[in-house]
Amino acid sequence: MNSELGPKIGEGNGSDVYAWGSNKVIKLAKPNTNLYAIQREYENHCLVWEKGLSVPQPFEIKEIDGRLGILYERIKGESLLGRYVNQAMSGPVSDEERMRNIRTNACITAEWLYGVHQHSCLKLPSQREIMKFVIGRADCITVHEKDAVLALLERLPVKQQLCHGDPNPGNIMIRNGRIFAIDWLNAAIGNPEADIAEYIITMKYAELPAYLPGESANYINGLREASVEHFVHEYSSLSGITFEEINSWIAPVAACKLSADIGAEERARLLHDIRTRL
Structure with missing residues (x-):
């Protein structure tokens, strides 16, 4: 288990969201979410971030304990x-x-x-x-x-x-x-x-x-x-x-x-x- 992985703070149909350190989150895919979907979400998010839209900063795709996920800036709101x-x-x-x-x-x-x-x-x-x-x-x-x-x-x-x-x-x-x-x-x-x-x-x-x-x-x-x-x-x-x-x-x-x-x-x-x- 990665030492930066914190408690679960959210959940969607295709992912679980965990705190990552003090100011990030990681969105880990559930079994119903494939690699293509993860890559597509990350690439789309990077596009809108680069365009200057108001979105959390995307960082990278990571694998944690066999699960792929996307590391994002944490929006505390x-x-x-x-x-x-x-x-x-x-x-x-x-x-x-x-x-x-x-x-x-x-x-x-x-x-x-x-x-x-x-x-x-x-x-x-x-x-x-x-x-x-x-x-x-x-x-x-x-x-x-x-x-x-x-x-x-x-x-x-x-x-x-x-x-x-x-x-x-x-x-x-x-x-x-x-x-x-x-x-x-x-x-x-x-x-x-x-x-x-x-x-x-x-x-x-x-x-x-x-x-x-x-x-x-x-x-x-x-x-x-x-x-x-x-x-x-x-x-x-x-x-x-x-x-x-x-x-x-x-x-x-x-x-x-x-x-x-x-x-x-x-x-x-x-x-x-x-x-x-x-």
Whole structure:
């Protein structure tokens, strides 16, 4: 065991995150994450770091006790997901404070994502080609439904902007009011509307952590629609992209998420949304 390896401080679908010394973390792959994915995430992260985006500094790929991982700068703050959870568990709040929290979280997220989308000309894969591949391997929709979703995707305009690919609240770290984005595995060049659609779908349908008490879960569930509404309003004000333009991307992005490691309830919600739109 390496002497610098500290306690486990986080976990995702494909990795465990451990402290590394006093100011770094190492993201160690689980068995479901292969070498290609690790190398791709590291290379993507290096690209956005070199472009000057607000991300933790990447250092190197390391092997620890037979597990490959990526060494990063440690951001000592809270994730947006953690902020929602902490606000939910802090006790009853007034309607005024609840709306203030919603607006604050929506504003900082919209401003961050809009900033990401101002970049282009990075050596990253095509968002559209990735989406076609992922939709094609989804096993819970019919061939006819896949063809219909792919036809929708083909009709959408093509853009060439940097997209994060997985802008969910767990990948948005906040330190002293500044956002640092993590997990650039799915970064691509394409349409900002797809990133926005991904965020909307996550906010509306993602299952909450199982440890949340019922009252706290009810609090967060009660924020979903208002959070989406304020976020879309803020992003649209910054970018000029309309809700109608974003809405056109919901079905293709939702179809992509069917191939992810998600729960049965979330999968059912996505399927219902897709089929309603076809």
